[in-house]
Amino acid sequence: MVDLKDLIREVPDFPKPGILFYDITTLLKDPVGLHWAVDSLANHYIGRVIDRVVGIEARGFIFAPMVAYRLNAGFVPVRKPKKLPAETARVEYSLEYGKDALEIHRDAIGEGNQVLIIDDLLATGGTAAAVAQLVESLGGKVAGMGFLIELEFLKGRDKISQYDLHSILKY
């Protein structure tokens, strides 16, 4: 049996000293690991109606489309400002230092759509909470949030506890 954690490379001091980075590229390049990770994320929602799966630029563009494909849903990108060409909704959120903003196309999600938010990493939960706000501002329902990796010590789960959360690998 594959242990997915064996496929994650731990890189100390990246991107800066004191940070232990969980590198998923070693999992992604492994066909079995890739398939298992996608199916572990997607199978949690099988049997439920999912209209859209949202992914966040840039690394979040990797898993969210595969989960959308697996669930026969559509994929919606959330991008950094000024990247999306049509009319957008925008959310600002706080980072460790300063602020950042994300955008979504206004016509990407319809009233009452069941929307899944999928990302590779749940850290502080700030990004996921901001994206949920975007989805709800367009009339969508957040049907769930799925993460490949959850850094439990950062307690991101507390910030988004009103949603159905699902994570595969906990550290």
Added chain:
Amino acid sequence: MVDLKDLIREVPDFPKPGILFYDITTLLKDPVGLHWAVDSLANHYIGRVIDRVVGIEARGFIFAPMVAYRLNAGFVPVRKPKKLPAETARVEYSLEYGKDALEIHRDAIGEGNQVLIIDDLLATGGTAAAVAQLVESLGGKVAGMGFLIELEFLKGRDKISQYDLHSILKY
């Protein structure tokens, strides 16, 4: 029958005046369109051994992983400098104004691996040629290049004519 071109939104003057932008987000959010696009890209290679599918940050992270999933291959990201945490190979290439660089993990591709390069757009071919160089520098064989959209008037195909090229929608 779905005409995939009907699902692509044409946005004039984006990102700057005089450019007609082909917006794929309207296709991505449509479950049937998404499935059809991925399968059209992937089915061209069915029956051949494909070890890795390479995608380029950021928009290229959308289709390449889905094609990898569909073909039971691994996915390898090519990223902007300093984003990848382990040892990388690097290529520089020319843009309309100035230069840009891309990186790949050195251990992402093995000697003799059959590698597919998948992107949403073939424009001038400069990025695809640079990525092929990266793949070959690691000992990989470029088994093919697949694009959702080919802008034929830019003649990108001429720059990468030594490879097996496959594009779905031509403009």
